[in-house]
Amino acid sequence: QQQVKQSPQSLIVQKGGISIINCAYENTAFDYFPWYQQFPGKGPALLIAIRPDVSEKKEGRFTISFNKSAKQFSLHIMDSQPGDSATYFCAASINGGGSQGNLIFGKGTKLSVKP
Amino acid sequence: DAGITQSPRHKVTETGTPVTLRCHQTENHRYMYWYRQDPGHGLRLIHYSYGVKDTDKGEVSDGYSVSRSKTEDFLLTLESATSSQTSVYFCAISESTGGRGNTEAFFGQGTRLTVV
Numbered sequence: 712q713q714q715v716k717q718s719p720q721s722l723i724v725q726k727g728g729i730s731i732i733n734c735a736y737e738n739t740a741f742d743y744f745p746w747y748q749q750f751p752g753k754g755p756a757l758l759i760a761i762r763p764d765v766s767e768k769k770e771g772r773f774t775i776s777f778n779k780s781a782k783q784f785s786l787h788i789m790d791s792q793p794g795d796s797a798t799y800f801c802a803a804s805i806n807g808g809g810s811q812g813n814l815i816f817g818k819g820t821k822l823s824v825k826p
Numbered sequence: 827d828a829g830i831t832q833s834p835r836h837k838v839t840e841t842g843t844p845v846t847l848r849c850h851q852t853e854n855h856r857y858m859y860w861y862r863q864d865p866g867h868g869l870r871l872i873h874y875s876y877g878v879k880d881t882d883k884g885e886v887s888d889g890y891s892v893s894r895s896k897t898e899d900f901l902l903t904l905e906s907a908t909s910s911q912t913s914v915y916f917c918a919i920s921e922s923t924g925g926r927g928n929t930e931a932f933f934g935q936g937t938r939l940t941v942v
Contacts, residue, residue, distance in 0.1 A: 754916050754933030755869070755916070756932075756933065757931070800868060813874060814931055817868055818868035
């Protein structure tokens with residue numbers, strides 16, 4: 712049973728545009744929501760993360776929006792650049808440690824930014 | 827890559843043979859993980875370790891075993907490789923898995939395994 716659903720599977724955006732990737736979760740106990748970025752041939756790397764006590768977190772051109780009541784969170788990439796072309800994964804885990812703290816990943820979104 | 831080395835980086839093996847993948851870290855992080863990545867499935871947890879000789883199963887553990895005899899090394903073994911285990915395998919480490927501490931997971935470069 713997939714606990715984190717990510718959409719779209721792929722996304723094409725023009726340079727300078729806004730890229731939006733959405734995730735929905737089922738387990739209301741999740742309380743840590745990171746986004747990972749992966750370039751071809753590399754391992755995923757943490758991009759930005761949020762906890763549910765805030766509705767938005769911004770780091771440079773990257774923003775996470777969080778809607779606790781809807782159990783949804785999204786990644787917005789402003790002024791998208793060709794260098795942002797990568798696969799993006801959302802994930803979730805539960806505070807408290809142990810096995811519940813293991814990250815559950817969405818299936819990924821392949822972003823292509825056209826020059 | 828946060829001091830994580832996976833070996834080998836690429837391997838081709840025959841069905842039915844045993845295969846061991848190694849993950850070595852220099853960060854002294856407590857938690858270590860093995861994930862597999864397949865198209866359309868994202869990253870799925872195979873096994874994880876929360877200390878030396880302390881391991882547990884993840885979502886897709888069938889056909890895999892692990893061992894951790896030292897803090898820095900986490901081994902993934904396919905006892906009898908099958909074509910369905912053709913995948914890219916990632917090792918990850920983290921200092922903690924919960925609380926208000928750092929829960930960031932750092933990933934290695936991956937091992938591409940092909941079972942023919």
